[in-house]
Every structure is written in structure tokens, then in C-alpha cells.
Amino acid sequence: MIKGRGVARRFGDKRALEPVDFELHRGGFLVVTGPNGSGKTTLLRLCAGLLIPTSGELEVNATRGQLGYLAHDPLVYRELTAIENLDLYGRLYRVSERRERIGMLLERFGLWEARSERTGAYSRGMLQRLALCRTLLHDPELLILDEPANALDAAGEELLERELDDLRRERTLLVASHAPERLDRFATGRLALA
């Protein structure tokens, strides 16, 4: 589903990602590891189509509508409520039975009670849960997750692991993590960036 050959990215003089070769087959679960500054986020942004490689070849066989991207930032408006944010994305992603899907995700991620609060009042952990709802809203085939456990409490991490366990059976996942050992039982491959 994703194939990279010598993929590298520079920002001016700074090399953000050293050339890397990797392949992620449909149904695979590739964990990207590496120290801070090794280029994990850059690689994920390249795969999501938010950046273009400065050298090498990158082939991603998924349309924008088939791709779910969880970034460092939750990518939600702080002046809107959780429902309003998800409704906007639901419209743009043409999610059928949008209200039911939003309700189901908010319930599943423990945000139903806070659904009508502006997200500016959310804790970092709640924002991460909302970001996961946003990522899964359109039921994407390819999931690109940048540090999905970021800011989650123990219950949130457990919930995330259950989700990943479900998702890996039917979806393709590319996940960057500082703590890859928690993902080892799901992973079909590991890509270590230096």
C-alpha cells in the first residue's frame, strides 16, 4: 500500500529525513521508531501527502478519502464543540449516517458527556481522544498515526490498544511511536530511523 525507495526530505539546509527504504503491504502494521529529530513525523507527513520528498520515490496507494491521519496537533477548532468539529469533518469526508457515527465514536472514546463543550476547554488527553475520533470518523483504509498514545492516561492507552487490535485485522496502519514495545504484539514490521 505504501512503498518508499530512498525517500528523503530536507528543509533548506537541514536534513529532516535521511534516505529510507520501506514497504507497507495492505493489512500490514508498520511501527516507525527513532529518537527525537530522526524524522518520524516527517516520514508520516510525506506518506499522508502533506509533504513532497526532496529525493527518492514514494508511492501511496490510497486516496485522501481512504486515509486517516492523526497528527501531533488534534486538528480541531478550539472555539467549536466536539460535535461541531466532527460534523464539519464528517461533511467534508462525506460520511454517511454522520450523526450516528459521531455519536458512536464519542461514546466509544469517552467524550459523550463533554460533546457540547468547546474543545478549548478540553484537557490534552481529551483532545487526543477527539483527534482519534476525527481520524476514524470516515472509517479509513489506511491509518497514519503519529504518537497515538500521546497525552493519554492509562484508561486511554488501554482503549487505544483495543482499537488498534480491532483495526489491524481490517486496516493498514503506519504508526510512529516512542514506546514501540507496546505495539510489538500488533506490528508486522518495524522501521527504525537513525
Place this chain on the structure above:
Amino acid sequence: MRQYLADAGALARKDLLLEWRARDTLPAMLLFVISVLVVFHFALPQNASERASLGLLWVAILFTALLGLGRAFVAEREQGVLDGLVLAPSDRSTIWVGKVISTLAFLVASELVALPAFALFFTSIDASTIAGVALADVGICAVGTVVAAMAAAGRARELLLPLLFLPLAIPIVVGGVGASLSASSGKYLGFLALYDAIFVLVAWAAFEYVVTE
């Protein structure tokens, strides 16, 4: 086409809702345009010509629009939301259309206060001036939104926006002042309409390349 308009409408509604809740753009634009008119009222001599005062009206409109454009992508930039919008399968130019609609709404709302205030402080406004302002608003918002998106991605964004926008807005001022003062105002209104047609098309087509690499 229906889906395209629905997406643009949803994005514009979102911007209007954000402004309704945050109230950080429109009040600033209103306060600015009134302040500028008051300052000009005292700065211009009593016997200042109509020509000078109408010129100042266009300066006030342009700088008020600049204030609104400077805030057009603040929520997207500060909260990183632009990535989320760009990744959605909807046509990326709908982001531009949505922003143009909301910026236009703020600008028109400012002018609904500014034009009567101008008439009160300076001189009466005729139909050709109002038509000129309406046509200029479209051009200002179309071009300004693309430039604002470019500036939002840069580091010196406060500097970049006026530096990129003001030279592109010179024809709008030429057309606007001409429509307000010239005996053959139709010619200038036609010029503004032509500017709008060309730059709306260019801005619409260019936006995707501005928000992606």
C-alpha cells in the same frame, strides 16, 4: 457542483460561527475603520476636496480589509487545522471559497457602518461608489485570501501579507477611485468587474498550490 457548494458553505458557516464565538475580527475591523475616518476627518482641512475625501475612503476600506485578511487563517495556523482540511477529500479550493465568503461578510459588515459614517463626516456617496465598493470587495477578498494563506505559511507573516497584497490591490484603488469620481464611472466599474473575473479565476486555481507543497 452541489457537493462543492455544500463543502464551501460548511466551511464558511464554520468561520462565521468561530467569529460569532470569538469576536476577534469584526469588532477590530469596525473600530479600525471608524477610527481611521475620525482621524481623517480631523486631519483634512475643512475645505478639502471631494476628490481627497473619496480617496481616503478607499484607503480606509483597503486597510480595514487588510486587518480582516490578517486574521483569516489565524485559527487554522494556531490550531494546525489546515492540515486536516487539506487532507479531506473535498476540493481544496472550497477552503478558499469558504474563506472568501466569510471575509467578504466581515468586510461588508464593516462597510455598512463605514459608508454612512463617511457620508456623515465627509460627503455623500452615490450609487457608482457603492457599486465600486461592492465590486472591489470581491477582488479584495479573492486575492487577499490567497495571499493571506501564503503569508500564514511563512515566518514573517505580518510583514508578508501587506507586502504581497497591497501591490496587487493597486488596480482596485484605481478602479474604485475612478468609479467614485469620474464622469464615466461605468468604464471604471467595468475595469473592476474585469479585475474580479481574472483574479477570482487565478486565485481559485492557485489556492491548491498555496496550501500544498
